[in-house]
Amino acid sequence: MKIACYKYETIALVALTACPFPKQMEKNIMNAPQAMTLTIPEAGSIYFGLCRNASYIAAHRGELPTVKIGRLYRVPIRALEQQLDSTMKPAGSAR
Numbered sequence: 001m002k003i004a005c006y007k008y009e010t011i012a013l014v015a016l017t018a019c020p021f022p023k024q025m026e027k028n029i030m031n032a033p034q035a036m037t038l039t040i041p042e043a044g045s046i047y048f049g050l051c052r053n054a055s056y057i058a059a060h061r062g063e064l065p066t067v068k069i070g071r072l073y074r075v076p077i078r079a080l081e082q083q084l085d086s087t088m089k090p091a092g093s094a095r
Contacts, residue, residue: 037074040064047080 038046043064044055058064065079 036078037067037069037076038080040066040073040075043075043077043080047084 040059041052041055044050044052044058048055048058050058055064059066059073059075064075065083066073067076067079
């Protein structure tokens with residue numbers, strides 16, 4: 001079964017239906033730690049509405065903060081949110 005959605009809730013529901021012990025699986029999912037990073041396409045899509053290629057271009061330019069783990073690049077959620085917070089202007093300044 002293929003899921004075209006990156007939402008963790010959807011994946012969790014599919015895992016619950018496939019597990020022979022759904023209550024036990026539900027308990028494990030609720031106690032699982034949340035991911036601290038996203039893939040480059042996920043981060044671009046969720047935070048900016050970018051397509052896959054535009055997300056990689058933004059990461060290459062340095063507009064998306066990335067961390068290299070082995071041969072994989074990931075976007076730390078905290079760094080991305082701090083970057084967004086720092087670029088926002090206060091409501092009182094019009095210029």
